[in-house]
Amino acid sequence: MNEYWTFGLLAVTSFFTLINPLGVMPIFMTITSDLSPEQRKKTARKATIVSFFTLVAFAFSGQLLFNFFGISVNSLKVVGGIIFFIMGQDMLQARLSKIKVSEGEIQEYVNDVSITPLAIPMICGPGAITNGIVLMESANGINMMIILVASILIICLATYLILWGSSRITNFLGDTGNKILMRLMGLIVMVIAVEFFFSGLKPIIRDILAV
Structure with a gap:
Protein backbone atom coordinates (compact mmCIF):
# COMPACT_ATOMS: atom_id res chain seq x y z
CA MET A 1 0.00 0.00 0.00
CA ASN A 2 2.86 2.37 0.84
CA GLU A 3 4.30 1.67 -2.58
CA TYR A 4 1.06 2.83 -4.21
CA TRP A 5 0.92 6.01 -2.12
CA THR A 6 4.54 6.80 -2.95
CA PHE A 7 3.98 6.24 -6.66
CA GLY A 8 0.77 8.32 -6.65
CA LEU A 9 2.44 11.18 -4.78
CA LEU A 10 5.38 11.11 -7.19
CA ALA A 11 3.03 11.16 -10.19
CA VAL A 12 0.89 14.03 -8.89
CA THR A 13 3.78 16.25 -7.79
CA SER A 14 5.88 15.63 -10.89
CA PHE A 15 2.99 16.31 -13.29
CA PHE A 16 1.95 19.44 -11.40
CA THR A 17 5.51 20.74 -11.50
CA LEU A 18 6.05 19.97 -15.18
CA ILE A 19 2.65 21.19 -16.38
CA ASN A 20 2.81 24.22 -14.04
CA PRO A 21 -0.80 25.41 -14.42
CA LEU A 22 -0.02 28.62 -12.50
CA GLY A 23 2.60 29.43 -15.13
CA VAL A 24 0.18 28.63 -17.96
CA MET A 25 -2.51 30.90 -16.50
CA PRO A 26 -1.02 34.32 -17.50
CA ILE A 27 -0.54 33.15 -21.10
CA PHE A 28 -4.07 31.75 -21.16
CA MET A 29 -5.35 35.08 -19.85
CA THR A 30 -3.66 37.08 -22.61
CA ILE A 31 -4.62 34.96 -25.60
CA THR A 32 -8.25 34.70 -24.44
CA SER A 33 -8.61 38.24 -23.06
CA ASP A 34 -11.24 39.30 -25.61
CA LEU A 35 -13.30 36.13 -25.46
CA SER A 36 -16.49 35.96 -23.43
CA PRO A 37 -16.37 34.11 -20.08
CA GLU A 38 -18.26 31.19 -21.63
CA GLN A 39 -15.87 30.98 -24.60
CA ARG A 40 -12.89 31.25 -22.25
CA LYS A 41 -14.33 28.45 -20.13
CA LYS A 42 -14.87 26.34 -23.24
CA THR A 43 -11.28 26.98 -24.36
CA ALA A 44 -9.92 25.90 -20.98
CA ARG A 45 -12.11 22.80 -20.92
CA LYS A 46 -11.11 21.68 -24.42
CA ALA A 47 -7.41 22.36 -23.77
CA THR A 48 -7.36 20.26 -20.60
CA ILE A 49 -9.38 17.43 -22.17
CA VAL A 50 -7.00 17.28 -25.13
CA SER A 51 -4.05 17.37 -22.74
CA PHE A 52 -5.45 14.53 -20.64
CA PHE A 53 -6.00 12.18 -23.56
CA THR A 54 -2.66 13.12 -25.13
CA LEU A 55 -0.77 12.41 -21.90
CA VAL A 56 -2.58 9.10 -21.38
CA SER A 75 12.86 17.03 -31.43
CA LEU A 76 9.62 17.79 -29.61
CA LYS A 77 11.47 20.37 -27.51
CA VAL A 78 12.85 22.06 -30.63
CA VAL A 79 9.41 22.28 -32.25
CA GLY A 80 7.86 23.46 -28.97
CA GLY A 81 10.53 26.14 -28.69
CA ILE A 82 9.73 27.44 -32.17
CA ILE A 83 5.99 27.56 -31.40
CA PHE A 84 6.67 29.33 -28.09
CA PHE A 85 8.93 31.91 -29.77
CA ILE A 86 6.39 32.81 -32.46
CA MET A 87 3.66 33.07 -29.85
CA GLY A 88 5.87 35.20 -27.59
CA GLN A 89 6.70 37.54 -30.47
CA ASP A 90 2.99 38.05 -31.19
CA MET A 91 2.33 38.68 -27.51
CA LEU A 92 5.20 41.18 -27.34
CA GLN A 93 3.62 43.19 -30.16
CA ALA A 94 0.14 42.83 -28.62
CA ARG A 95 -1.17 41.11 -31.72
CA LEU A 96 -3.38 38.86 -29.62
CA SER A 97 -5.17 41.63 -27.74
CA LYS A 98 -8.06 42.24 -30.12
CA ILE A 99 -10.12 39.66 -31.96
CA LYS A 100 -12.62 41.46 -34.21
CA VAL A 101 -14.12 38.54 -36.03
CA SER A 102 -17.52 36.99 -36.56
CA GLU A 103 -19.01 34.48 -34.16
CA GLY A 104 -18.03 31.61 -36.45
CA GLU A 105 -14.44 32.81 -36.64
CA ILE A 106 -14.27 33.17 -32.87
CA GLN A 107 -15.36 29.54 -32.57
CA GLU A 108 -12.55 28.58 -34.94
CA TYR A 109 -10.12 30.65 -32.87
CA VAL A 110 -11.23 28.87 -29.69
CA ASN A 111 -10.69 25.50 -31.35
CA ASP A 112 -7.25 26.52 -32.63
CA VAL A 113 -5.74 27.98 -29.45
CA SER A 114 -7.23 25.30 -27.21
CA ILE A 115 -5.18 22.67 -29.05
CA THR A 116 -2.10 24.70 -30.01
CA PRO A 117 -0.49 26.31 -28.10
CA LEU A 118 -2.55 25.70 -24.94
CA ALA A 119 -2.92 21.92 -24.88
CA ILE A 120 0.27 21.24 -26.87
CA PRO A 121 2.90 22.29 -25.91
CA MET A 122 1.87 24.58 -23.01
CA ILE A 123 0.01 22.06 -20.81
CA CYS A 124 1.08 18.82 -22.45
CA GLY A 125 4.71 19.69 -23.13
CA PRO A 126 7.82 17.56 -23.67
CA GLY A 127 8.49 17.33 -19.95
CA ALA A 128 4.99 16.10 -19.08
CA ILE A 129 4.98 13.65 -22.00
CA THR A 130 8.38 12.25 -21.02
CA ASN A 131 7.26 12.01 -17.40
CA GLY A 132 4.20 9.99 -18.41
CA ILE A 133 6.29 7.59 -20.50
CA VAL A 134 8.88 7.10 -17.76
CA LEU A 135 6.29 6.58 -14.99
CA MET A 136 4.35 4.10 -17.12
CA GLU A 137 7.51 2.08 -17.69
CA SER A 138 8.14 1.99 -13.94
CA ALA A 139 4.52 1.08 -13.09
CA ASN A 140 4.31 -2.45 -11.73
CA GLY A 141 0.88 -3.89 -12.43
CA ILE A 142 -2.55 -2.60 -13.33
CA ASN A 143 -3.05 -0.80 -10.00
CA MET A 144 -0.11 1.54 -10.60
CA MET A 145 -1.30 2.17 -14.14
CA ILE A 146 -4.70 3.20 -12.77
CA ILE A 147 -2.99 5.44 -10.21
CA LEU A 148 -0.97 7.07 -13.00
CA VAL A 149 -4.06 7.78 -15.11
CA ALA A 150 -5.89 9.09 -12.03
CA SER A 151 -2.94 11.40 -11.26
CA ILE A 152 -3.02 12.81 -14.79
CA LEU A 153 -6.78 13.35 -14.44
CA ILE A 154 -6.37 15.17 -11.11
CA ILE A 155 -3.73 17.54 -12.47
CA CYS A 156 -5.70 18.24 -15.66
CA LEU A 157 -8.78 18.99 -13.54
CA ALA A 158 -6.73 21.32 -11.32
CA THR A 159 -5.37 23.03 -14.43
CA TYR A 160 -8.90 23.53 -15.77
CA LEU A 161 -10.07 25.08 -12.49
CA ILE A 162 -7.07 27.43 -12.40
CA LEU A 163 -7.58 28.55 -16.01
CA TRP A 164 -11.32 28.95 -15.44
CA GLY A 165 -10.65 31.16 -12.42
CA SER A 166 -8.35 33.40 -14.46
CA SER A 167 -11.45 35.09 -15.97
CA ARG A 168 -11.91 37.13 -12.81
CA ILE A 169 -8.30 38.31 -12.98
CA THR A 170 -8.70 39.26 -16.65
CA ASN A 171 -11.82 41.32 -15.87
CA PHE A 172 -10.05 42.99 -12.95
CA LEU A 173 -7.02 44.05 -15.03
CA GLY A 174 -9.06 45.52 -17.87
CA ASP A 175 -7.83 46.26 -21.40
CA THR A 176 -4.71 48.25 -20.43
CA GLY A 177 -3.66 45.79 -17.77
CA ASN A 178 -4.04 42.87 -20.17
CA LYS A 179 -1.88 44.61 -22.79
CA ILE A 180 0.86 45.26 -20.22
CA LEU A 181 0.66 41.68 -18.96
CA MET A 182 0.73 40.37 -22.53
CA ARG A 183 3.96 42.21 -23.37
CA LEU A 184 5.63 41.11 -20.14
CA MET A 185 4.57 37.51 -20.69
CA GLY A 186 5.71 37.77 -24.30
CA LEU A 187 9.26 38.37 -23.11
CA ILE A 188 9.07 35.49 -20.64
CA VAL A 189 7.59 33.13 -23.22
CA MET A 190 10.37 33.99 -25.71
CA VAL A 191 12.98 33.23 -23.05
CA ILE A 192 11.26 29.91 -22.32
CA ALA A 193 11.24 29.25 -26.07
CA VAL A 194 14.99 29.74 -26.32
CA GLU A 195 15.57 27.41 -23.37
CA PHE A 196 13.26 24.78 -24.90
CA PHE A 197 14.89 25.07 -28.31
CA PHE A 198 18.50 24.76 -27.20
CA SER A 199 17.81 22.11 -24.55
CA GLY A 200 16.49 19.96 -27.38
CA LEU A 201 19.04 21.05 -29.98
CA LYS A 202 22.17 20.39 -27.90
CA PRO A 203 21.65 16.60 -27.59
CA ILE A 204 20.77 16.38 -31.30
CA ILE A 205 24.00 18.17 -32.29
CA ARG A 206 25.95 16.05 -29.80
CA ASP A 207 24.59 12.89 -31.40
CA ILE A 208 25.43 14.15 -34.89
CA LEU A 209 29.00 14.98 -33.92
CA ALA A 210 29.41 11.62 -32.20
CA VAL A 211 28.64 9.73 -35.42
Whole structure:
Protein backbone atom coordinates (compact mmCIF):
# COMPACT_ATOMS: atom_id res chain seq x y z
CA MET A 1 0.00 0.00 0.00
CA ASN A 2 2.86 2.37 0.84
CA GLU A 3 4.30 1.67 -2.58
CA TYR A 4 1.06 2.83 -4.21
CA TRP A 5 0.92 6.01 -2.12
CA THR A 6 4.54 6.80 -2.95
CA PHE A 7 3.98 6.24 -6.66
CA GLY A 8 0.77 8.32 -6.65
CA LEU A 9 2.44 11.18 -4.78
CA LEU A 10 5.38 11.11 -7.19
CA ALA A 11 3.03 11.16 -10.19
CA VAL A 12 0.89 14.03 -8.89
CA THR A 13 3.78 16.25 -7.79
CA SER A 14 5.88 15.63 -10.89
CA PHE A 15 2.99 16.31 -13.29
CA PHE A 16 1.95 19.44 -11.40
CA THR A 17 5.51 20.74 -11.50
CA LEU A 18 6.05 19.97 -15.18
CA ILE A 19 2.65 21.19 -16.38
CA ASN A 20 2.81 24.22 -14.04
CA PRO A 21 -0.80 25.41 -14.42
CA LEU A 22 -0.02 28.62 -12.50
CA GLY A 23 2.60 29.43 -15.13
CA VAL A 24 0.18 28.63 -17.96
CA MET A 25 -2.51 30.90 -16.50
CA PRO A 26 -1.02 34.32 -17.50
CA ILE A 27 -0.54 33.15 -21.10
CA PHE A 28 -4.07 31.75 -21.16
CA MET A 29 -5.35 35.08 -19.85
CA THR A 30 -3.66 37.08 -22.61
CA ILE A 31 -4.62 34.96 -25.60
CA THR A 32 -8.25 34.70 -24.44
CA SER A 33 -8.61 38.24 -23.06
CA ASP A 34 -11.24 39.30 -25.61
CA LEU A 35 -13.30 36.13 -25.46
CA SER A 36 -16.49 35.96 -23.43
CA PRO A 37 -16.37 34.11 -20.08
CA GLU A 38 -18.26 31.19 -21.63
CA GLN A 39 -15.87 30.98 -24.60
CA ARG A 40 -12.89 31.25 -22.25
CA LYS A 41 -14.33 28.45 -20.13
CA LYS A 42 -14.87 26.34 -23.24
CA THR A 43 -11.28 26.98 -24.36
CA ALA A 44 -9.92 25.90 -20.98
CA ARG A 45 -12.11 22.80 -20.92
CA LYS A 46 -11.11 21.68 -24.42
CA ALA A 47 -7.41 22.36 -23.77
CA THR A 48 -7.36 20.26 -20.60
CA ILE A 49 -9.38 17.43 -22.17
CA VAL A 50 -7.00 17.28 -25.13
CA SER A 51 -4.05 17.37 -22.74
CA PHE A 52 -5.45 14.53 -20.64
CA PHE A 53 -6.00 12.18 -23.56
CA THR A 54 -2.66 13.12 -25.13
CA LEU A 55 -0.77 12.41 -21.90
CA VAL A 56 -2.58 9.10 -21.38
CA ALA A 57 -1.98 8.09 -25.00
CA PHE A 58 1.72 8.85 -24.78
CA ALA A 59 2.00 7.15 -21.40
CA PHE A 60 0.68 3.88 -22.84
CA SER A 61 2.22 4.05 -26.31
CA GLY A 62 4.65 6.96 -26.33
CA GLN A 63 7.88 4.99 -26.40
CA LEU A 64 6.50 2.70 -29.09
CA LEU A 65 5.36 5.64 -31.24
CA PHE A 66 8.62 7.50 -30.77
CA ASN A 67 10.60 4.45 -31.85
CA PHE A 68 8.27 3.66 -34.77
CA PHE A 69 8.41 7.16 -36.26
CA GLY A 70 11.98 7.83 -35.18
CA ILE A 71 10.91 10.80 -33.06
CA SER A 72 12.82 11.93 -30.00
CA VAL A 73 11.73 14.08 -27.09
CA ASN A 74 14.53 16.46 -28.05
CA SER A 75 12.86 17.03 -31.43
CA LEU A 76 9.62 17.79 -29.61
CA LYS A 77 11.47 20.37 -27.51
CA VAL A 78 12.85 22.06 -30.63
CA VAL A 79 9.41 22.28 -32.25
CA GLY A 80 7.86 23.46 -28.97
CA GLY A 81 10.53 26.14 -28.69
CA ILE A 82 9.73 27.44 -32.17
CA ILE A 83 5.99 27.56 -31.40
CA PHE A 84 6.67 29.33 -28.09
CA PHE A 85 8.93 31.91 -29.77
CA ILE A 86 6.39 32.81 -32.46
CA MET A 87 3.66 33.07 -29.85
CA GLY A 88 5.87 35.20 -27.59
CA GLN A 89 6.70 37.54 -30.47
CA ASP A 90 2.99 38.05 -31.19
CA MET A 91 2.33 38.68 -27.51
CA LEU A 92 5.20 41.18 -27.34
CA GLN A 93 3.62 43.19 -30.16
CA ALA A 94 0.14 42.83 -28.62
CA ARG A 95 -1.17 41.11 -31.72
CA LEU A 96 -3.38 38.86 -29.62
CA SER A 97 -5.17 41.63 -27.74
CA LYS A 98 -8.06 42.24 -30.12
CA ILE A 99 -10.12 39.66 -31.96
CA LYS A 100 -12.62 41.46 -34.21
CA VAL A 101 -14.12 38.54 -36.03
CA SER A 102 -17.52 36.99 -36.56
CA GLU A 103 -19.01 34.48 -34.16
CA GLY A 104 -18.03 31.61 -36.45
CA GLU A 105 -14.44 32.81 -36.64
CA ILE A 106 -14.27 33.17 -32.87
CA GLN A 107 -15.36 29.54 -32.57
CA GLU A 108 -12.55 28.58 -34.94
CA TYR A 109 -10.12 30.65 -32.87
CA VAL A 110 -11.23 28.87 -29.69
CA ASN A 111 -10.69 25.50 -31.35
CA ASP A 112 -7.25 26.52 -32.63
CA VAL A 113 -5.74 27.98 -29.45
CA SER A 114 -7.23 25.30 -27.21
CA ILE A 115 -5.18 22.67 -29.05
CA THR A 116 -2.10 24.70 -30.01
CA PRO A 117 -0.49 26.31 -28.10
CA LEU A 118 -2.55 25.70 -24.94
CA ALA A 119 -2.92 21.92 -24.88
CA ILE A 120 0.27 21.24 -26.87
CA PRO A 121 2.90 22.29 -25.91
CA MET A 122 1.87 24.58 -23.01
CA ILE A 123 0.01 22.06 -20.81
CA CYS A 124 1.08 18.82 -22.45
CA GLY A 125 4.71 19.69 -23.13
CA PRO A 126 7.82 17.56 -23.67
CA GLY A 127 8.49 17.33 -19.95
CA ALA A 128 4.99 16.10 -19.08
CA ILE A 129 4.98 13.65 -22.00
CA THR A 130 8.38 12.25 -21.02
CA ASN A 131 7.26 12.01 -17.40
CA GLY A 132 4.20 9.99 -18.41
CA ILE A 133 6.29 7.59 -20.50
CA VAL A 134 8.88 7.10 -17.76
CA LEU A 135 6.29 6.58 -14.99
CA MET A 136 4.35 4.10 -17.12
CA GLU A 137 7.51 2.08 -17.69
CA SER A 138 8.14 1.99 -13.94
CA ALA A 139 4.52 1.08 -13.09
CA ASN A 140 4.31 -2.45 -11.73
CA GLY A 141 0.88 -3.89 -12.43
CA ILE A 142 -2.55 -2.60 -13.33
CA ASN A 143 -3.05 -0.80 -10.00
CA MET A 144 -0.11 1.54 -10.60
CA MET A 145 -1.30 2.17 -14.14
CA ILE A 146 -4.70 3.20 -12.77
CA ILE A 147 -2.99 5.44 -10.21
CA LEU A 148 -0.97 7.07 -13.00
CA VAL A 149 -4.06 7.78 -15.11
CA ALA A 150 -5.89 9.09 -12.03
CA SER A 151 -2.94 11.40 -11.26
CA ILE A 152 -3.02 12.81 -14.79
CA LEU A 153 -6.78 13.35 -14.44
CA ILE A 154 -6.37 15.17 -11.11
CA ILE A 155 -3.73 17.54 -12.47
CA CYS A 156 -5.70 18.24 -15.66
CA LEU A 157 -8.78 18.99 -13.54
CA ALA A 158 -6.73 21.32 -11.32
CA THR A 159 -5.37 23.03 -14.43
CA TYR A 160 -8.90 23.53 -15.77
CA LEU A 161 -10.07 25.08 -12.49
CA ILE A 162 -7.07 27.43 -12.40
CA LEU A 163 -7.58 28.55 -16.01
CA TRP A 164 -11.32 28.95 -15.44
CA GLY A 165 -10.65 31.16 -12.42
CA SER A 166 -8.35 33.40 -14.46
CA SER A 167 -11.45 35.09 -15.97
CA ARG A 168 -11.91 37.13 -12.81
CA ILE A 169 -8.30 38.31 -12.98
CA THR A 170 -8.70 39.26 -16.65
CA ASN A 171 -11.82 41.32 -15.87
CA PHE A 172 -10.05 42.99 -12.95
CA LEU A 173 -7.02 44.05 -15.03
CA GLY A 174 -9.06 45.52 -17.87
CA ASP A 175 -7.83 46.26 -21.40
CA THR A 176 -4.71 48.25 -20.43
CA GLY A 177 -3.66 45.79 -17.77
CA ASN A 178 -4.04 42.87 -20.17
CA LYS A 179 -1.88 44.61 -22.79
CA ILE A 180 0.86 45.26 -20.22
CA LEU A 181 0.66 41.68 -18.96
CA MET A 182 0.73 40.37 -22.53
CA ARG A 183 3.96 42.21 -23.37
CA LEU A 184 5.63 41.11 -20.14
CA MET A 185 4.57 37.51 -20.69
CA GLY A 186 5.71 37.77 -24.30
CA LEU A 187 9.26 38.37 -23.11
CA ILE A 188 9.07 35.49 -20.64
CA VAL A 189 7.59 33.13 -23.22
CA MET A 190 10.37 33.99 -25.71
CA VAL A 191 12.98 33.23 -23.05
CA ILE A 192 11.26 29.91 -22.32
CA ALA A 193 11.24 29.25 -26.07
CA VAL A 194 14.99 29.74 -26.32
CA GLU A 195 15.57 27.41 -23.37
CA PHE A 196 13.26 24.78 -24.90
CA PHE A 197 14.89 25.07 -28.31
CA PHE A 198 18.50 24.76 -27.20
CA SER A 199 17.81 22.11 -24.55
CA GLY A 200 16.49 19.96 -27.38
CA LEU A 201 19.04 21.05 -29.98
CA LYS A 202 22.17 20.39 -27.90
CA PRO A 203 21.65 16.60 -27.59
CA ILE A 204 20.77 16.38 -31.30
CA ILE A 205 24.00 18.17 -32.29
CA ARG A 206 25.95 16.05 -29.80
CA ASP A 207 24.59 12.89 -31.40
CA ILE A 208 25.43 14.15 -34.89
CA LEU A 209 29.00 14.98 -33.92
CA ALA A 210 29.41 11.62 -32.20
CA VAL A 211 28.64 9.73 -35.42
